[in-house]
Amino acid sequence: MKSSLPTNLSKKHFMLVRGSCFGAWSWYKIARDIRSISDYFKLVRDFIEAIDGKVILVSHSLGGLAIS
Known part of the structure; x- marks a missing residue:
């Protein structure tokens, strides 16, 4: 069955950027050493x-600050 979505939609990606006030437990599978807000923005x-x-x-x- 052929998709009814335009082909340009296949190149769209969602990026979910977390905010503050989460514990380290929420990212236990990803180890990142972020020392400043600049490091966060760079990622x-x-x-x-x-x-x-x-x-x-x-x-x-x-x-929200990072993506703006």
Whole structure:
């Protein structure tokens, strides 16, 4: 069955950027050494630059600052 979605939608990605006030338990599978807000922003920017296609950013709290 052929998809009814336009082909350009296949290149869209959602990036969920977490905010503050989470414990380390929520990221126990991912080890990252983030020492400053600049390090946090760099991770977001590097990920977006590595994606081929459009990125739809979704966040809350501190994540909103990072994606703005």
